[in-house]
Amino acid sequence: MTPRTIVEGSALHRRIQGANWSLSILLVAILPFLVAIPLKPSVFGNSYTIGLGNVNEAIAWAVAVLGLNLLTGFNGQLSLGNSFFVGTGAYLTGALVQTYHWSYLSTLVVVIPVCLAIGLIVGVPALRIQGLYLALVTFGLAAVFPTIVKLDQLDRFTNGSNGLNIESKLLPPDWMPIQGTLDAVRKIPLIGDWTGTESFSSRQSEAIYAYFLVVLIAAASFLLARNLVKSRPGRALIAIRDNEIGAEVSGINLSLYKAGAFGASALLSGIAGTMLAIDKGFVSPDDMGINFAIFLVVGLIVGGSANLKGSLIGGFAVIFVRQWATQTKEVPLLGWELNGPYGQMVLGVLLIGLMFAMPGGIAYGLTRIRARIYRVVPDIHHDGATSG
């Protein structure tokens, strides 16, 4: 089948884009009301539960992967230490809400500048440390984070190795028609039957409110990142990744942009940390170590490096695969009974497999599939004509 060619900016292209947007917004609006009544899909005979909490966690992870993507995917600096920034964001939010009774969202006022500053501080020595050596230093950074959190001197903010339980609840404001929307959804044929008849518990209402918060923050983060990568500084980051000398003689200040990439990456990672705190109400030091940092790399590669949609896919892939493989000890198809959950093993194998089969990640694979149905070509004449 020959793919259909659609000119960018044409009426048809705009219609397709419009349809995509409408569908996405509808999905985002309705999803929590469906998922708050947990789905129990069965994949490879391994039935598991997706709750709205998992969706929230995946969205937070998508932002964390996005942060890594700016640094590693777009700028080519391999960081194995972004868990440090995520952890900093999560603990700052946790401590400010728990100890000083701030509201969750207001903690961003502190998280954003602090993580930006830490990113820039890390970014400066990183200028002198090339390639794999940088991976080594950042790997160390990831290893150090849990030990810093567990320091006695920080215990009253972090609660040490027990993890920080944030007691303050995330209460939805009165004007949010959460139960009302569920009642409305139930009037829709087919879908309505599926959602049952029970009213939302307060925990479900909280999760739905948290969902809207994380969606809002994630949308803003992705929008800002998209603006950035499609601009002069974004192109400079890619130029540095692809050929440093070429970038330098074209007037790009390598130090400035590499440190900037670290700062932007840390900033987004810190925001992701706040989102994780909002979702879980709990932060634990051992969740924020080396494994977290490597899971972020899994998300980056599996979703698609240097691809913004890839970060979204990657966040969901990591959380959903882990969730799927964490609720059972039985290996599907083979029927083996293991001594523990094997989500991490699946992610490791997935990472290696993707490096072989699809180095561009799932996002690239989806683009290839779409290209078989239709392809969008830029309108050279229109584009060129604006040159005036």
Next chain:
Amino acid sequence: MFLLAVSIDTDPELLLARVLDGLRFGSGYGALALALVMIYKATGVLNFAQGELALLGIYIAWAFSVGWGWPIIVAVILAIFITATLAAGIERTIIRPFDPSNHLPLVIVTLGLFLAINSFVAVTWTTDLKALPSMFPSGNVFAVGVAHLTWSGLGMFITVFAMLGAVTLLLNRTKIGLAFRAVSSNIESAELVGIKVGQTLQFGWALAAAIGTLAGALLVPELQVLDPNVMLSTLVFAFAGAALGGLDSPKGAVIGGILVGLIRNVVVQSVSFIPSELSVGAAVFVILLVLLVKPSGLFGSSKVVRV
């Protein structure tokens, strides 16, 4: 506010105890650093899965010795052969297909191995704490107050240097060692003179895994814990040792590892304002400092960057 009063313990017995601990653990870090250096020297890749390959070897040795009741030495030797074979297989199947000059994808593959092996160990042997018996007799060689040198500590120290000697001989006196050195200095020229690059690198992976397993089997009884996370901080210390000694120098790896052990046990423990929980932090600081000030380390060769 914390009050930071700088004070340094100077009790000679305590200091001796710390130096002995530093030498003991440091030789273990040095041994794992040696494994890292073997791969780095040959391929230019940092193998982040090196610690986990050793972890797998340690658990295999545990299964043979504690599980089946075989003598620990036999169990360790078997574990060394099994992990070396496995590493050779890993090299052949998931490392060799990648372009050896493009390091980034290879490092990402070792990260995948890290996750997969770590998780494999956890689901096979559970995350419960275990103990691996030492290969050496118990008891002290000598003891002065709190300071004491155990037979196992001495045995570990000697074994690590014997291993370094064996590796040096292997590299300098054998045909495969010559091929290894040729490949590590220039892959393309080695290929042109008819060296089988793939097989040589495979040998490097197997050797590194063997060294790593022995390092783990020496170190874990000294640490007195065995769980699936035991090699994580050890890997950071080993990386610090390798960086300090020079990432392409076998001798530097062992000496660097010992220095890092001394830093961890003498410096961090003796200086009051450094919390001892920050020993991993001290290792990371060493890595950072070396890479900023002298990236070739103490014994490594500096590479000329050409435009």
Next chain:
Amino acid sequence: MALLDVSDITVRFGGIVALDGLSFDIDEGQICGLIGPNGAGKTTMFNVLSRVYHADEGTVDFDGHDLLAVPAHGIAKIGVARTFQNLALWPGMTVLENVMVGAHTHSKQNFLSAALRIGTRADERRLKARAWEILAELDLTDMAHHPAAGLPFGTLKRVELARALAAEPRLLLLDEPANGLTHSEVESLGELISNLRDTHSLTVLLVEHHMALVMSVSEKVVVMNFGAKIAEGTPSEIQQHPEVIEAYLGSGA
């Protein structure tokens, strides 16, 4: 008045003297050919000018600026652009984007203004329009949206030229532009260089092995051997110069 004044430049790599007290100057608007046998130090001189290599001795004056005091990323801003013998493009971007990055110094967007899109829309439109003009000039419009990866070498050489022009330089350094081109491409290249010099008011320093090209476009030729200048003059003077003939043909005696 010389636009570029190179005097007594010496570069050593360990014990090897790659450039040995090299001096020459180029007048504004001139096309100057820099020739010499392989290993004479031509590319080293280029790398000194574009601040990729460090000069051990000597000075370079560019239009009143002490060029050797300018950081590598600063030369584009004062009006020096270059191309590379073996290309230094960015394969992950389209041809259009490559050329837009060439105009990096002519835009003020930063991380914050770009992320928030404060005043970037008009700036992007301006950068894009400028890039389209240059692409049209070099006959590259058809592949504007093609990624730089996977295009033929000859095309990429032109893309690199387009990128250098986007910086709106006063001095353009061309490192073996004819290298890897077909016979007919080389012929049109000479014409292209002359035309670009006129339309963009350029001064051009040309390192090239292709003697016919150098002799046809240059107003002045500098000949190097073993890191030092052995002759300087108009193309016809150079062709007669005994030392040049010897350097190229070897001492026949």
